[in-house]
Amino acid sequence: MLLSFEKVTSYYGKTPILKDMTFGLPKGQCLCVLGRNGVGKTTLMRTIMGLTDWSSGEIRIEDQDISKAPTYERAKHGLGYIPQGRQILGNFTVKENILLGTFARSDGDSQVPELCLRLFPYLAENLNKRAGLLSGGQQQQLAIARALATNPQVLLLDEPTEGIQPNIVFEIGETLHMLNKELGITLILTEQHIKVARRLGDAFIMMDNGRIVARGSMDEMTDEVVNKHMTI
Structure with missing residues (x-):
């Protein structure tokens, strides 16, 4: 497995948000994490990046234990993160936002990656534009470009x-x-x-109250499963 969780519980303060989670992610897979609002999906992403207060259990990437590693070291292991709400820096230019991602690279390359320019022509044509002036969709493209500038092997969105x-x-x-x-x-x-x-995913996990309550290939994510765990 490229990334694995083994009995991970993650906390904000003394409150456990993720509870005893175990799963594995093979290289090249797209895993969709689903569930109602407030079930722990964002906490899962933040736990992978080391952004919760603390966690127990084991998180491994390519057989290396990163459970106690700080966020910047996890980034150097190839984890790129696009947070909810994008969190681009509005007073920085498009180029400056993308270049922030290069600080996490392990190869020392500090240039705007050609891939970012090729994927997002609007950004390529507006590198000196203040990021706060972009539309919501353009800011999301910028957030993805910034994460790609870290040269990730895993992207968390x-x-x-x-x-x-x-x-x-x-x-x-x-x-x-x-x-x-x-x-x-x-x-x-x-x-x-x-x-x-369903269009992007190879596999899914469904969460409720900080736990995995269903999992499988995307073909196994039936309407019955969706209605049971996502309908309010």
């Missing part, structure tokens, strides 16, 4: 289509599919849009 107009959702979906299936970048994404998850 927390609600990548949230609050984005449908035509941009399709474009982002096509980009993620290409990154996964053509470039071989492993993906983990939390998602509320079932159609997006």
Whole structure:
């Protein structure tokens, strides 16, 4: 497994949010993490990146235990993170936002990657534009470009289509599919849009109250499973 969780419990303060989670992610797979709001999906992503207060259990990437590693070391192991809400720096330019990602590279390359420019022509044409002036969809593209600048082997995307107009959702979906299936970048994404998850995913885990309550290949994510665990 490229990334594995073994009995991981993750805390904010003294409160456990993730509870005894175990799963494995093979190289090249797209794993969709699903569930209602507030079940722990974002905490799972933050736990992988070492951004919760503390956790127990074991997290491994390529057989190396990163459970106690700080976030910057996890990034150097090849983890790239696109958080919910994007968190781009509005007063920085497009170029400056992308270059922030290069600080996590292990090869020392500090240039805007050609891949980012090729994937996102609008960003390539507006490198000196202040990022706060971009639309929501353009900011999401910038957040993906910044994560790609880390040269990741695993991309973590927390609600990548949230609050984005449908035509941009399709474009982002096509980009993620290409990154996964053509470039071989492993993906983990939390998602509320079932159609997006089914189009991109190879496998899924369904969460409730900080635990995995269903899992399987995407073919096994039936309407019955979705209705049971996602319908309010």
